[in-house]
Amino acid sequence: MKQRDSAPTMKDVAREAGVALGTVSKVFNDIPVGEDYRKRVEEAARRLGYQVNSYARGLKTNRTCSVALILPDITHPFFSALAQGVCSALAARGYRTILSITAYDPEAEQKCIQMVRQNKVDGIIGLTYNPELDIDPRLPYVSIDRYFSPSVPCVASDNFGGGQLAAEKLLELGCTRPLFLRIGSRVPGESDKRGDGFESVFRQRGMVCAALRLNDEDGLEPIRDFLAGHMGGGRLDFDGIFCVNDALAVRVRNFLTALGLRVPEDVQLIGFDGLRHFATGDFYCSTIVQPVGRLAETGVDMLLREDRSNLPSLVCLPVTYAPGGTTKE
Amino acid sequence: MKQRDSAPTMKDVAREAGVALGTVSKVFNDIPVGEDYRKRVEEAARRLGYQVNSYARGLKTNRTCSVALILPDITHPFFSALAQGVCSALAARGYRTILSITAYDPEAEQKCIQMVRQNKVDGIIGLTYNPELDIDPRLPYVSIDRYFSPSVPCVASDNFGGGQLAAEKLLELGCTRPLFLRIGSRVPGESDKRGDGFESVFRQRGMVCAALRLNDEDGLEPIRDFLAGHMGGGRLDFDGIFCVNDALAVRVRNFLTALGLRVPEDVQLIGFDGLRHFATGDFYCSTIVQPVGRLAETGVDMLLREDRSNLPSLVCLPVTYAPGGTTKE
DNA sequence: TTTTCGATATGAAACGTTACATATTCGTTG
DNA sequence: CAACGAATATGTAACGTTTCATATCGAAAA
Numbered sequence: 085m086k087q088r089d090s091a092p093t094m095k096d097v098a099r100e101a102g103v104a105l106g107t108v109s110k111v112f113n114d115i116p117v118g119e120d121y122r123k124r125v126e127e128a129a130r131r132l133g134y135q136v137n138s139y140a141r142g143l144k145t146n147r148t149c150s151v152a153l154i155l156p157d158i159t160h161p162f163f164s165a166l167a168q169g170v171c172s173a174l175a176a177r178g179y180r181t182i183l184s185i186t187a188y189d190p191e192a193e194q195k196c197i198q199m200v201r202q203n204k205v206d207g208i209i210g211l212t213y214n215p216e217l218d219i220d221p222r223l224p225y226v227s228i229d230r231y232f233s234p235s236v237p238c239v240a241s242d243n244f245g246g247g248q249l250a251a252e253k254l255l256e257l258g259c260t261r262p263l264f265l266r267i268g269s270r271v272p273g274e275s276d277k278r279g280d281g282f283e284s285v286f287r288q289r290g291m292v293c294a295a296l297r298l299n300d301e302d303g304l305e306p307i308r309d310f311l312a313g314h315m316g317g318g319r320l321d322f323d324g325i326f327c328v329n330d331a332l333a334v335r336v337r338n339f340l341t342a343l344g345l346r347v348p349e350d351v352q353l354i355g356f357d358g359l360r361h362f363a364t365g366d367f368y369c370s371t372i373v374q375p376v377g378r379l380a381e382t383g384v385d386m387l388l389r390e391d392r393s394n395l396p397s398l399v400c401l402p403v404t405y406a407p408g409g410t411t412k413e
Numbered sequence: 414m415k416q417r418d419s420a421p422t423m424k425d426v427a428r429e430a431g432v433a434l435g436t437v438s439k440v441f442n443d444i445p446v447g448e449d450y451r452k453r454v455e456e457a458a459r460r461l462g463y464q465v466n467s468y469a470r471g472l473k474t475n476r477t478c479s480v481a482l483i484l485p486d487i488t489h490p491f492f493s494a495l496a497q498g499v500c501s502a503l504a505a506r507g508y509r510t511i512l513s514i515t516a517y518d519p520e521a522e523q524k525c526i527q528m529v530r531q532n533k534v535d536g537i538i539g540l541t542y543n544p545e546l547d548i549d550p551r552l553p554y555v556s557i558d559r560y561f562s563p564s565v566p567c568v569a570s571d572n573f574g575g576g577q578l579a580a581e582k583l584l585e586l587g588c589t590r591p592l593f594l595r596i597g598s599r600v601p602g603e604s605d606k607r608g609d610g611f612e613s614v615f616r617q618r619g620m621v622c623a624a625l626r627l628n629d630e631d632g633l634e635p636i637r638d639f640l641a642g643h644m645g646g647g648r649l650d651f652d653g654i655f656c657v658n659d660a661l662a663v664r665v666r667n668f669l670t671a672l673g674l675r676v677p678e679d680v681q682l683i684g685f686d687g688l689r690h691f692a693t694g695d696f697y698c699s700t701i702v703q704p705v706g707r708l709a710e711t712g713v714d715m716l717l718r719e720d721r722s723n724l725p726s727l728v729c730l731p732v733t734y735a736p737g738g739t740t741k742e
Numbered sequence: 743t744t745t746t747c748g749a750t751a752t753g754a755a756a757c758g759t760t761a762c763a764t765a766t767t768c769g770t771t772g
Numbered sequence: 773c774a775a776c777g778a779a780t781a782t783g784t785a786a787c788g789t790t791t792c793a794t795a796t797c798g799a800a801a802a
Binding site for chain 3: 085103104105106107110116117121140142143145146188
Binding site for chain 1: 415422464465466467468469471472477479482486487488489490494495496497500501502504509510511512513516528530533660661663664667688690691692693697
């Protein structure tokens with residue numbers, strides 16, 4: 085018996101089944117074919133262990149059934165949860181996920197897009213921070229959590245609403261001296277709206293809301309100094325703090341306890357993201373929970389939609405509040 | 414001017430540059446070509462915005478420059494760190510990462526392998542728990558942290574050595590009543606050696622070491638009950654506990670404090686993995702640190718090695734001890 | 743029985759590359 | 773000055789699919 089060194093092809097299956105090449109193709113593309121033919125082909129394919137060669141198919145159809153996922157850092161629990169969601173949503177629809185990590189480097193982001201174009205994925209789901217990212221408009225692209233322009237569809241949490249929710253919660257829990265704390269990348273992102281929403285609630289009630297907005301490069305010292313500078317007689321000038329994300333909230337909580345303040349008795353603290361401890365599943369702090377799973381699913385949905393001609397340019401998903409020990413519930 | 418609706422091909426570049434098709438191919442494959450020709454081709458390619466079609470190339474060469482990474486759950490910080498390492502090590506060598514998540518489901522693992530074979534990746538890096546995984550021996554496969562057989566190369570941390578290290582540390586810190594706690598999947602994995610190493614040290618010194626080994630399905634209650642059952646007069650029967658991983662260590666620490674014990678004053682606790690808090694970067698507990706980055710790099714290295722004919726079947730990487738608050742340093 | 747028509751199998755062409763055998767060019771030697 | 777050979781450009785045949793025009797078949801209508 086002749087030894088086959090390479091994988092069997094449709095030609096082999098056709099010969100084995102005694103049918104034409106085109107018939108085999110139809111069977112594997114779910115195109116109607118006589119019942120007896122279909123059976124013969126399937127049988128033969130199984131005998132030979134045939135697998136369609138997706139590169140030949142991709143060459144012919146220009147569809148690859150793979151989508152690139154671009155993330156700055158999959159080590160961050162929010163991003164990894166997102167990746168999990170995107171990956172399984174894609175898998176459920178028969179798509180592969182090609183993972184690209186940019187390490188927040190704008191150049192790397194552009195290179196990813198480039199690589200991705202060369203590698204002919206069917207679309208891109210991106211969470212990028214490069215403000216002037218050059219996106220090929222022919223390539224389906226969905227941005228997560230970062231709005232570019234009306235022509236680039238984006239799915240994000242309702243950041244403004246989340247900020248409002250945090251403000252309302254703090255008010256409800258008796259806070260009267262609010263503070264908003266932000267640290268983030270220099271490029272304006274969706275998350276800026278969190279502070280806007282937060283402040284809007286107080287403004288509407290004629291209250292003033294303090295705020296400190298920093299960039300990543302500044303580090304956290306200014307925040308510690310700020311807090312220390314607002315201590316007077318063992319008492320902080322603020323009794324309700326909203327942090328732009330959970331990571332910051334956790335650090336701020338440490339600062340506060342180091343200053344001798346009790347959380348939540350003296351100061352209440354709300355973060356944003358809804359991250360959970362990897363081992364216990366507890367929230368790290370009271371927080372506004374982003375619907376990570378829905379974010380991922382919606383993103384995939386928008387990307388793979390049949391008719392992409394009139395996609396909304398921004399889809400906002402609702403957030404929820406979850407107590408996590410840094411508020412009086 | 415004629416409107417091009419599809420991407421330019423080598424044929425277009427060849428026409429634009431006034432050279433033969435084969436010459437263009439050579440330029441893009443770094444095959445020696447006359448200097449003037451090369452320039453003409455590069456120029457033309459740039460003008461046309463030409464990108465090689467990797468599916469045509471893959472069809473011809475049977476190499477796709479992509480590797481599948483199979484993980485049970487990218488949400489777990491250890492796995493996401495690994496993914497980060499693998500992804501960037503692959504990117505550095507010009508390979509894409511195709512991410513597959515199995516959710517610990519043996520069937521999903523097999524399906525991934527299947528999908529992967531169909532999609533013609535150049536290799537697989539897998540962290541799988543299916544004991545009877547059917548791996549195509551023709552496909553380069555490297556297993557991380559899970560030894561299958563001599564024919565499947567594996568890279569893992571020195572789990573036995575890590576167990577020994579934990580034991581030595583505890584001895585050094587004055588422990589005389591050790592306990593090993595394990596919870597994990599039913600299939601025998603590399604991590605079983607952690608307990609073996611731990612116990613071996615005490616056995617060698619003629620000491621006895623208690624141990625409790627459970628499976629995931631058992632849940633954590635038995636461990637809590639076990640600990641509670643070993644309390645007598647406000648004192649625990651053990652003064653040094655080694656947990657098979659950090660996740661367990663964190664839970665056990667909570668159990669211990671709930672029992673009114675102080676960590677590390679009354680009981681010292683060492684975990685395994687070396688996970689760090691996402692916001693502060695602190696270790697969650699005193700721990701044996703796995704070299705995640707090296708694990709990833711070594712795996713990629715073994716997979717992409719030119720001569721894979723005599724790969725070691727198991728590579729053990731050294732681990733280190735890091736204090737994290739649950740030991741007296 | 744012959745014609746027509748619908749249904750469906752067939753086979754060839756094309757997708758964009760790479761690789762190989764062939765053709766061309768130019769410098770060097772007899 | 774002719775002839776050779778090394779170097780390098782050319783063109784064509786795959787690679788394994790899909791797709792489309794053509795061929796075939798059988799049943800229904802004339």
